[in-house]
Amino acid sequence: MPLEEAWPIILETVQEMERTEVTTEWEGYIYAKAYSRVFHFLDFLEILAIPEEGRLSVRSSSMLGITDFWVNYRRVERLRKALAEKGVIESSQSD
DSSP states (O other), rough: OOOHHHHHHHHHHHHHHHTEEEEETTTTTTEEEEEEETTTEEEEEEEEGGGGGGGEEEEEEESSOOTTTHHHHHHHHHHHHHHHHHHHHHHTTTO
């Protein structure tokens, strides 16, 4: 799917994520803040489109703490699954 078609879907999907707020967005880049459910710790979510390679680079990281108890991993996996269901990215065989 071309970036021009995929980008609005990607942005909408991030905006639909619980406790997540997009703070910066332009075509090809999203920066969002996400808050943990229990203690409301701040995490960062970044998405960078690399259209010449046909891929998205996604990063989710904790601002504080030694461990995040896999919260950021699960956030990225939920995003990946949602984008696959919407046809933006190819589904992996493990889905």
